[in-house]
Amino acid sequence: MAYDVNTIFQIAGIGIVVxxxxxxxxxxxxxxxxxxxxxxxxxxxxxxxxxxxxxLFERIRSIFLFSGG
Known part of the structure; x- marks a missing residue:
């Protein structure tokens, strides 16, 4: 999944509202x-x-292990 700036804005928005x-x-x-x-x-x-x-850890694991198992 590609994360972009929207996630940062969501976290900042939650912080401002709280x-x-x-x-x-x-x-x-x-x-x-x-x-x-x-x-x-x-x-x-x-x-x-x-x-x-x-x-992120799942991506790193899939890159270095080259398989899901």
Whole structure:
């Protein structure tokens, strides 16, 4: 799969939205909810990056082993 700049923009967009929601919730006095939103945003981005790294390792393995088994 070819990854382009769209993935970087998706991660940046998630970061911006999470930061805005965190700021609003913190100003409303709901610090615990703000921390949960930040944690969930981090987990989503971590899953996206882990998927990309997994694809990279699969490509490297297929190049050096020349077979799927």
């Amino acid at each position: 930061a805005m929601i965190h700021t609003v919730l913190k100003q409303m006095g709901k610090e615990d909810w703000a921390q949960w939103v930040t944690l969930i945003g981090f987990v989503v981005v971590l899953y996206m990056v882990a998927t990309i790294v997994n694809d």
